[in-house]
Amino acid sequence: MSTAKSKQSPKANAKNCSASSFSTWIVRVVVVFLIAALCSFLDTIKERWYVFDPPFLHDLARAAIAASPNSTQGMIDHIIANLTATYPPSQIALNTNTSEWVFNNAGGAMGAMYQIHVSFTEYLIIFGTPLGTEGHSGVHTADDYFHILVGEQWAFRPGALEKERYVPGDVHLMPRGVVKQYKMHEGCFAMEYARGWIPLMLPFGFADTLSSTLDFGTFANTVRITGREIIRNLLIGKI
Numbered sequence: 592m593s594t595a596k597s598k599q600s601p602k603a604n605a606k607n608c609s610a611s612s613f614s615t616w617i618v619r620v621v622v623v624f625l626i627a628a629l630c631s632f633l634d635t636i637k638e639r640w641y642v643f644d645p646p647f648l649h650d651l652a653r654a655a656i657a658a659s660p661n662s663t664q665g666m667i668d669h670i671i672a673n674l675t676a677t678y679p680p681s682q683i684a685l686n687t688n689t690s691e692w693v694f695n696n697a698g699g700a701m702g703a704m705y706q707i708h709v710s711f712t713e714y715l716i717i718f719g720t721p722l723g724t725e726g727h728s729g730v731h732t733a734d735d736y737f738h739i740l741v742g743e744q745w746a747f748r749p750g751a752l753e754k755e756r757y758v759p760g761d762v763h764l765m766p767r768g769v770v771k772q773y774k775m776h777e778g779c780f781a782m783e784y785a786r787g788w789i790p791l792m793l794p795f796g797f798a799d800t801l802s803s804t805l806d807f808g809t810f811a812n813t814v815r816i817t818g819r820e821i822i823r824n825l826l827i828g829k830i
């Protein structure tokens with residue numbers, strides 16, 4: 592084979608070479624096209640994997656506030672008791688350890704989160720801080736429902752000259768792709784539900800830790816808990 596090749600003129604060799612690099616590029620373009628087609632197909636059917644229902648969660652957040660208006664912990668306990676009574680463990684895996692909090696730095700804002708549920712297409716967390724924080728919402732590939740439990744959240748988009756203001760019982764819906772500056776004024780805690788492509792949101796969730804805080808203990812705990820919850824859900828077929 593190699594002797595046959597070496598007998599060819601340098602010109603023929605160059606021709607073979609450019610033909611094979613042309614077919615390599617054709618293969619690459621086809622692969623990229625197939626991946627794009629698969630992604631857009633998956634995007635049209637992602638709804639079939641959703642378990643949580645936004646109106647139900649909004650009712651649940653308001654019921655939790657009504658049940659223990661002066662206790663954030665009481666609200667969280669109410670939410671977990673309701674979710675575990677509503678959804679069988681064969682349908683969705685929930686993290687019921689309400690002590691499992693980690694710091695979360697993203698978009699310049701800082702708070703703590705407790706991850707109730709994480710899978711490829713949904714997550715439900717409690718996020719907040721008793722101190723207040725503000726930052727960039729991130730550009731997300733999921734719809735985000737931010738249910739205020741305690742305190743106030745303010746937000747605005749370029750062009751708005753007045754702030755949007757969300758108080759306990761309100762839900763602040765950020766549809767996929769919408770970007771805002773937000774502020775959790777003084778202390779604020781919220782139940783945040785996102786539905787869409789969750790893994791694509793994770794780089795935003797980790798960027799501040801990797802480029803600024805360098806809090807690798809938090810990073811390791813977050814990866815461990817998020818990964819564990821995604822796998823627990825995959826094991827029961829919850830995508």
Ligand SMILES: *[C@@H]1O[C@H](CO)[C@@H](O)[C@H](O)[C@H]1NC(C)=O
Binds near residue numbers: 647650651673676677
């Ligand atoms: C859970 O909360 C919803 C909304 O508040 C309510 O309609 C439902 O009855 C609750 N379920 C249980 C088992 O408590």
Ligand SMILES: *[C@@H]1O[C@H](CO)[C@@H](O)[C@H](O)[C@H]1NC(C)=O
Binds near residue numbers: 659660661
């Ligand atoms: C919550 O606190 C307010 C004001 O401190 C008080 O009037 C109310 O009775 C409290 N409610 C409950 C359920 O403890």
Ligand SMILES: *[C@@H]1O[C@H](CO)[C@@H](O)[C@H](O)[C@H]1NC(C)=O
Binds near residue numbers: 688689690691692
């Ligand atoms: C709950 O989470 C806390 C904090 O990570 C941990 O110390 C505790 O052992 C966990 N409890 C259970 C029952 O897993």
